[in-house]
Amino acid sequence: MTSPRRLDDDLGFLVARANAVLTKATNRVLAPLGLKVRAYSVLAAVCDQPEGIAQRRLANDVGLDPSQIVALVDELEGRELVQRTTDPTDRRNKLIVATYAGVALCAQARERGADVVAEYLGDVDAGTLETVRMALRRITFDESAIRR
Amino acid sequence: MTSPRRLDDDLGFLVARANAVLTKATNRVLAPLGLKVRAYSVLAAVCDQPEGIAQRRLANDVGLDPSQIVALVDELEGRELVQRTTDPTDRRNKLIVATYAGVALCAQARERGADVVAEYLGDVDAGTLETVRMALRRITFDESAIRR
DNA sequence: GTCAATCGTTTAAAAAGTCAATGATTGCGT
């Protein structure tokens, strides 16, 4: 009914381009920390769950295939940012927990990521910023929408 | 200064996840038209320039590497959705123009893409929707921001 | 009229995403 008239009115296109820009810029500022956005998102998701999180849930939370999580956790574990232990209550699960160093690095990465966003949206007031987040969350997490 | 406390407060992360969701869903609805989002964006960018557009500018408009445009335009040209002619005023340029069929298919694709967005954000009022677009456009096109 | 720059194109390599299969482990039904 209300198709966009021009390409840069197309929300899907805008999200894609914004993602490309933000990913590139964020990768650049995360490079000194030895992280890329994918590794950062995994680390952050782990840090969000101090009790530890199963890789399955991790994959779901960050929106990646479980097979990719393996390599990413491997890398974080190798750098001692994260610990991998088998869940005693269900030995199929591997519980991932962030180390002190992991939490610290994550905080730095968060800061730098926020700087990038501020670089582009610094002069946007907090209210509209939250509106944007809300819309994106709806796309990302809305269970009612038909997917798959 | 104001880092996100949790991963799903991170705007960059939200954009990335929303992009994944929208891309997947849009690819699905475009499949019957024989298009994917990348080809659609190229076709749409061409349709936005009825006088024709050079591939270089095309690459810039859709945010893809010029080398990718070659293959995408090749495909569209093979399907007669687009015509490629060398610019008489500058024979280095190739001018891309959409055919009738191209414009028609683009309109269909636009419609289907809009349907996907409506699926997720249908109950969001037009005002906030435009706010979201504005923010994304700022990220995508803001020349003042430090890039590259 | 030479030289640097720009264009489209080709090619190669890296990164990211998709998908099926495997072995270990669990919970359920019987």
Place this chain on the structure above:
DNA sequence: ACGCAATCATTGACTTTTTAAACGATTGAC
């Protein structure tokens, strides 16, 4: 107690997307 289906992490193969360097053709500037 036992077998069966389901779930988990992991591996491997495969496709798509991204990134980068190089090339010949063409142009504009000096």
